Amino acid sequence: MPGEAYLHDGEEMSNTSDQDNVLLEVKDLKKHFPIRRGFLRRTIGYVKAVDGISFYINEGRTFGLVGESGCGKTTTGRTILRLIEPTSGEITFNDQDTGRVRVDQLDKEQMRTLRRNMQIVFQDPYSSLNPRLTIKQVVGEPLVVNRVAKGQELADRIGELLRAVGLRPEYIDRYPHAFSGGQRQRIGIARALALNPKLIVCDEPVSALDVSIQAQVLNLLEDLQSQFGLTYLFVAHDLSVIKHISDRVAVMYVGKLVEMAETEELFANPKHPYTEALMSAVPRPDPRARSKRVVLRGEVANPANPPPGCYFHPRCQYAQATCAREPPVFQDVGNDHWVACHYANELELAGLEMFD
Numbered sequence: 001m002p003g004e005a006y007l008h009d010g011e012e013m014s015n016t017s018d019q020d021n022v023l024l025e026v027k028d029l030k031k032h033f034p035i036r037r038g039f040l041r042r043t044i045g046y047v048k049a050v051d052g053i054s055f056y057i058n059e060g061r062t063f064g065l066v067g068e069s070g071c072g073k074t075t076t077g078r079t080i081l082r083l084i085e086p087t088s089g090e091i092t093f094n095d096q097d098t099g100r101v102r103v104d105q106l107d108k109e110q111m112r113t114l115r116r117n118m119q120i121v122f123q124d125p126y127s128s129l130n131p132r133l134t135i136k137q138v139v140g141e142p143l144v145v146n147r148v149a150k151g152q153e154l155a156d157r158i159g160e161l162l163r164a165v166g167l168r169p170e171y172i173d174r175y176p177h178a179f180s181g182g183q184r185q186r187i188g189i190a191r192a193l194a195l196n197p198k199l200i201v202c203d204e205p206v207s208a209l210d211v212s213i214q215a216q217v218l219n220l221l222e223d224l225q226s227q228f229g230l231t232y233l234f235v236a237h238d239l240s241v242i243k244h245i246s247d248r249v250a251v252m253y254v255g256k257l258v259e260m261a262e263t264e265e266l267f268a269n270p271k272h273p274y275t276e277a278l279m280s281a282v283p284r285p286d287p288r289a290r291s292k293r294v295v296l297r298g299e300v301a302n303p304a305n306p307p308p309g310c311y312f313h314p315r316c317q318y319a320q321a322t323c324a325r326e327p328p329v330f331q332d333v334g335n336d337h338w339v340a341c342h343y344a345n346e347l348e349l350a351g352l353e354m355f356d
Contacts, residue, residue, distance in 0.1 A: 022094060023059040023231045024080070024199060028052050029089035031072075031079050035304060047304045049075045051255035052089070054330075057248075059094070059198070062225070062232040064246030064263070066239060066278070068300060072255040073235045074123075077201040080233070081118055082111055093118065096198060116146060119192040123204040125184035129176040135162070135187055136172045142194040161190040164227070166220060182213035186220065193224065202234045206241060218245055239282050243267055243352070251275050254301045254311045257330060261337040267352045271339040273316045276349040292350070310342070318347055 032046040049072045057063040065073045078084045080091055082103060091103040095117055106114060122128035129138055139158050143149045149157050159169035165186040176184055185205060192200050202221065206214040222245065224230060236242050242249055243263060250260040251274065259272040270276050273294075280294040296315045301307055307314055313323035322342050330340040341347070 021058050022056045024057040024094070024233070025090075025092040026056070026080065027054045027090040027092075029054070029076065029079065029091065030087045031075055031084060032087045045304055048255045048306070049303060050079060050086075051303075053250075053252070053255075053257045055250055055257065055260060057199075057231055057233060059231055060225070060229055061247040062234050062245055064234045064236065064242040064249040065252060066236055066242045066249060067252035069237060070300065070303075071252045072303070073237075073252050074203055076252070077120070077203050077233055077235050081115070081120060081201060082106075083120070093199070116195040117198045118201075119195065119197040119199070120201040120203060121185070121188050121192050121205045124208050125181050125188055126176075126208070128188055129184055131176050134173050134175055138176070138187060139190045139194060142191065146195060148195065157194070158190075161193055162187075164193065164224065165190045180213075181209050182217060185209060185217055189217075189220070189224070193228065196228070197230070199231045199233065202232055204236050205234075207236065207238065214241070221245065239267075239278055239352070251278065254303050254306055256311065256340065257338070258312065258340045259338065261335070265335055265337055269337070270349045270351055271333060271337060271344040271347070272312075272341050273318050273347070273349065274312050279350070279352045282352060310340070318343060 029050055030048070030052055031050040032048050034043045035045040035047060036042060037044050051072075053076065055063065065076060067073050075084060079086045080103070086104055089104065092100055093103050093114065094100050095114060101114065103114065136155070136158055139161055140154050143154055143157060155172070158172060162169050162171065167183065167186055167190070176187070179187065189205075205221070206217050209217060218241065221232070225232065232245075234242065234245055246263050248261070249263050249266050250257050251272065252258070253274050259266065259270065259275050266275065267279070270279060277294040277296050280292060294317075298315045301311045301314070307324070309322075309324045309326055310316070310319070310328050313319040316323065320343070326342070328340040328342050330338055333339050333344050
């Protein structure tokens with residue numbers, strides 16, 4: 001949003017825009033997992049899975065979070081929902097009933113109430129559905145637990161949810177093993193919709209599906225967003241998927257955000273070398289096209305023992321001496337485009353279309 005300024009390292013955010021349109025706001029979120037060794041299980045260090053990230057999501061929009069496996073993007077989504085307890089930071093949710101609430105400060109009973117407005121679609125449709133439960137029990141469980149519906153009202157609501165995700169209500173008494181991967185993911189989406197949430201965390205919801213089925217599920221998510229006014233935090237490692245569905249995108253590397261911008265701006269004008277490398281790896285639909293691949297040297301930094309300065313500098317082809325000494329500040333370089341790179345304004349990096 002124009003006129004907004006987000007300061008790094010958890011400092012206060014100034015915002016000249018309308019705060020009422022921000023559904024979720026995250027400030028300096030951290031999740032550090034302890035490393036314990038020895039007979040007494042003493043803590044000898046921490047894995048910094050999420051290391052001080054800040055972003056916002058406007059109501060009715062899709063925020064894409066992308067990065068390599070192990071960068072902390074799934075942990076971010078689960079920490080926001082308090083499925084994993086955060087180490088520190090602020091998570092503010094604009095609840096439709098109680099107004100703006102600090103998710104990180106709520107007790108167990110308050111979280112149970114709030115979770116009606118915050119749901120998740122898991123990555124693997126084969127492990128996220130209980131094989132011992134029928135579809136009626138799987139989709140209806142949130143309604144039963146929260147005492148929203150029972151009896152015929154419950155059956156009618158489950159039928160509506162199944163129709164909304166493109167499945168026939170007659171399937172209500174079948175078990176998950178009777179469905180394909182794409183159908184199972186639709187069932188997972190129906191379960192997430194059961195309580196009419198405002199925010200859904202989509203944790204790589206199409207990565208385990210065939211490409212043709214991926215497109216169907218993505219189109220379904222877009223249709224449901226328009227129909228029910230949903231807001232998505234969409235976690236993925238596939239840039240082509242992120243480009244298709246997201247309004248705003250953040251790129252994550254070893255627990256930190258390295259770049260964040262509106263989707264068109266980021267893909268046309270990347271400012272961080274890591275983003276450029278990710279874009280060069282996107283497969284091209286034309287088999288005759290020659291890819292101009294940016295090959296990164298070395299390995300991903302260890303989140304338990306990251307390098308000094310910029311975490312990306314050992315793999316960066318543009319790295320200078322400053323990069324190894326000083327950590328870059330995550331700052332706005334114009335057009336609400338945020339980058340953590342010392343030389344963001346000096347580098348001329350290739351956008352996605354340049355690799356075609």
